[in-house]
Amino acid sequence: MAFLSIQGLTVSYGGKADVLRDVSLDVERGEVIGLIGPSGSGKSTILRTLVGLLKPRAGTVAVDGAKVDYGSRGSLRAARDRFAIVFQQYNLFQNMTALRNVAIAPTLVKKRNRAEVEREARDLLARVGLAEKVDAYPDELSGGQQQRVAIARALALKPDILLLDEVTAALDPELVGEVLDTIRSLQRDGMTMLIVSHEMAFIREVASRVAFLDQGAVVETGPPAEMFDRPQSPRLKEFTSRILRH
Amino acid sequence: MNYSLIYSQVTGHIPYLLGGAVLTLQLAMISFLAGWAIGLLNASILHFGPRAARLAVQAYVTFFINTPLLVQIFFIFFVLPDAGILLSPYAAVAIGMSLNAGAYLTEIQRAGFQSLRREELDAASAMGFSVPQMVWYVIVPHIAKALYPPLSNQFIIQVMTTSIAAIFAVEELTGRAYNVNSLTFRSLEVFSIVAVIYVALTLVCSVALALIGRWLFRVRARIL
Numbered sequence: 001m002a003f004l005s006i007q008g009l010t011v012s013y014g015g016k017a018d019v020l021r022d023v024s025l026d027v028e029r030g031e032v033i034g035l036i037g038p039s040g041s042g043k044s045t046i047l048r049t050l051v052g053l054l055k056p057r058a059g060t061v062a063v064d065g066a067k068v069d070y071g072s073r074g075s076l077r078a079a080r081d082r083f084a085i086v087f088q089q090y091n092l093f094q095n096m097t098a099l100r101n102v103a104i105a106p107t108l109v110k111k112r113n114r115a116e117v118e119r120e121a122r123d124l125l126a127r128v129g130l131a132e133k134v135d136a137y138p139d140e141l142s143g144g145q146q147q148r149v150a151i152a153r154a155l156a157l158k159p160d161i162l163l164l165d166e167v168t169a170a171l172d173p174e175l176v177g178e179v180l181d182t183i184r185s186l187q188r189d190g191m192t193m194l195i196v197s198h199e200m201a202f203i204r205e206v207a208s209r210v211a212f213l214d215q216g217a218v219v220e221t222g223p224p225a226e227m228f229d230r231p232q233s234p235r236l237k238e239f240t241s242r243i244l245r246h
Numbered sequence: 247m248n249y250s251l252i253y254s255q256v257t258g259h260i261p262y263l264l265g266g267a268v269l270t271l272q273l274a275m276i277s278f279l280a281g282w283a284i285g286l287l288n289a290s291i292l293h294f295g296p297r298a299a300r301l302a303v304q305a306y307v308t309f310f311i312n313t314p315l316l317v318q319i320f321f322i323f324f325v326l327p328d329a330g331i332l333l334s335p336y337a338a339v340a341i342g343m344s345l346n347a348g349a350y351l352t353e354i355q356r357a358g359f360q361s362l363r364r365e366e367l368d369a370a371s372a373m374g375f376s377v378p379q380m381v382w383y384v385i386v387p388h389i390a391k392a393l394y395p396p397l398s399n400q401f402i403i404q405v406m407t408t409s410i411a412a413i414f415a416v417e418e419l420t421g422r423a424y425n426v427n428s429l430t431f432r433s434l435e436v437f438s439i440v441a442v443i444y445v446a447l448t449l450v451c452s453v454a455l456a457l458i459g460r461w462l463f464r465v466r467a468r469i470l
Contacts, residue, residue, distance in 0.1 A: 051372045080374040091369035095387035095463075104383065105373040137464070157373060 001065055002026035003192065004161055009059035011042075011049050018057070019045050021216040027161070030190040034197065034207035034224065038239065042216040043196040047163040050194075051085045052076040063160055080109075084159035088166040090146040092138040092153070098125060099134040102153045110157075117156070124152040128182050144175030148182055155186075162186065164195045168202075200243055204228060212236045249434065256435040259426045266422035267443050271451075273411060273418060274404040276340050281347025281404075282397075286389075288352035290381050293359040303352065310349035316410060318342045323414060335414035347404060354396050358389030387463065394465040398455040402448050419443060 004027040011020040020042045027033055035043040048054045050061060052070060061068045063082045069075035092101050102121035106112045125134055128148040138146050147167055154162055164183065168176045180202050186193065187206050197203055203210060204224040211221045214235045220227065231237045288303045295303075310318065319342035323333065333341070362385055370380045390397070412421035423440040427433050459465035 053368060053372055077374050080372065085372050087365060087369065089365050091363075091365040093366055093369070093384055093387075094363075095384075095391060105375070108379055108383065109374040153373075 001062065003029040003031075003064060005060075005062045006046075006050075007060045007062075009046070009049065009061065010057045011045055011054055012057050013054075019216050020049065020056075023059070023213075023216075023218050025211060025218065025221070027192060027194070029192055031208045032187050032191075032193045032195060032206050034195050034203035034210040035213060036197070036200070036203060036210060036239075037213035037219075041213040043213055044165050045216075046213075047085055047165050047194060047196060050079070050161075051083045051163060052079040053085075077109075080157070082160045083163055084154035084157040084161075085163040085165060086147070086150050086154050086167050088169050090138070090143070090150045090170075092146055092150055094138050097135050097137055098130060098141070098149045098152075101138070101149055102156045105153070106156050121152070121156055124155050125149070127155075127185075128152050129178070142175060143171045144178045147171065147175075147179050151179075151182055151186075160192065162191055162193045164193060164197070166196050166198065168197065168199055198243075200228070212239065214239075251435060252432060253435050253439075255430050256426065256432050256439060259430070259436075260439065263419060263422050263426065263440065263443060266417055266419040267447055269416070269418040270405065270408045270420075271447065273336075273340060273343065273408040273416075274401065277343035277347050277408075278401045278404045280340075280344035281351045281400075282355075284344065284348030285351025285353075285355045286381070286386065288348065289355040289359050290377070290385075292352070292356055294377050307349045307352050310346050311353075315342060315346045315407065316413070318346055319410065319414065335411070335416050339408075339411040339414055339416055343404065343407060343410075346407075347400065350400060351397075354393055354400065355389055358393050359385060361392055362388050390459075391463045391465055394459045394463060398452070398459070401455060402451060405448055405451060406444070419447075 004025075006023060006025040006027075009020055009023040010018055012018045023042070023046060025033070035046065037043055045054065049056055049070075056070055061070075061079075068079045068082060070079060093104070096104065099118065099121055102124055103114070103117045106117045106120075107114045122131070122134060125131060128151055130145060130148055130152070133141060133145060133149075136145075138149070141149065151167070167183075168179050171179065176199070180199070183193070183195070183202075184206060195203065195207065207224050209221060210224045210227045212219050212227065212233075212235075220231070220233045220236050227236065228240055231240050288306070291299045291303050319339055322342050323335065323338040326333065366384055366388075367380060370384050375383070408418050409420035411418050412424055415421065417425070419440060423436055427436045430436065
């Protein structure tokens with residue numbers, strides 16, 4: 001069984017049509033999966049469901065052979081031990097310094113020793129190149145710096161799988177590079193990641209496999225070179241011809 | 247009008263009046279803190295709670311905002327003893343003022359819940375925060391910063407409102423002023439001194455609140 005196994009995942013918002021339909025995906029440890037597709041195709045919904053922000057209507061998720069239970073608030077904690085998410089808008093806590101943003105969840109949710117967590121948090125901030133910004137508040141940081149704090153904050157939870165939801169989409173073009181560099185180094189370190197992104201060149205570079213979604217379903221999966229250069233399904237052909245034109 | 251100001255008959259009572267001012271401040275602080283806690287709980291219920299609880303909170307707020315504080319305290323002081331709940335005048339005033347402030351502070355803090363960026367709650371939720379943890383670590387600091395001006399206004403209002411306690415023979419500033427007035431009959435002198443003490447009290451509170459806001463919550467408020 002794959003490290004992360006998603007079987008028949010189906011999600012709907014309050015009685016409306018399914019936003020995810022029967023999505024299945026197997027991910028091996030250390031793999032980086034790029035999720036691509038047009039807006040509204042359900043890419044972000046997969047990530048938000050895995051981390052427990054949306055409740056699946058059907059389907060199963062298993063990590064390392066253990067089924068993740070999304071049924072109750074209490075069991076969600078288990079899901080949150082497995083996954084950590086980084087959002088498009090960074091979503092840092094505005095009232096906390098960078099260090100506190102990174103350290104708060106492990107101390108509060110996982111009840112770990114504060115001094116130890118803060119030592120780790122400093123290391124993580126150094127790892128994303130922000131050693132000198134530990135005491136800065138989010139409004140004192142650039143978008144790229146905030147996003148790197150958000151990545152450090154997700155890593156502090158020691159997730160098995162890191163979920164990146166269009167993490168460069170809200171950034172000025174000249175700040176995108178620093179965030180992508182951080183993700184590249186995570187990939188080299190063997191972090192298992194699911195990446196939703198419109199940066200196709202980047203996906204092509206870091207992803208081991210790409211899944212193309214359309215209208216809530218996985219249409220095609222494969223290695224990035226194949227997917228981009230020799231798309232099989234008509235929808236993916238149309239999509240790649242449109243995005244590769246500019 | 248043939249009135250000559252004779253402050254000398256009143257100045258001796260100033261320490262007594264200042265003692266009343268301490269009680270005034272005490273009542274204001276108690277009722278503000280209790281009202282803040284009630285308001286925070288209510289606003290949390292309005293945001294996260296089930297429908298029945300939300301309706302109960304709305305009924306509470308509607309009742310306390312649409313009846314006079316004095317009537318509420320009369321009720322607590324004169325009606326509750328029939329149910330076996332006997333309260334001292336001080337306790338009755340403190341409870342009445344707390345419940346009343348609780349209604350206003352519910353409305354103020356509700357705005358805080360609504361103005362919080364939805365994304366911060368998503369992040370907290372995705373990291374496994376419980377609802378009380380979200381409220382305490384994410385929402386309360388946001389409210390303290392974003393709603394600092396209306397919150398400190400409410401505190402100043404509480405300072406003024408304590409004068410109602412004089413009706414129940416609580417010896418706060420106004421109550422003691424009334425006593426000194428009955429003793430000396432120098433009304434203009436007594437109440438002008440009391441007015442100065444109230445102004446000094448609220449000014450000191452305003453400056454203190456502005457400084458607390460700067461240090462604790464990074465609020466860029468004007469000091470005066």
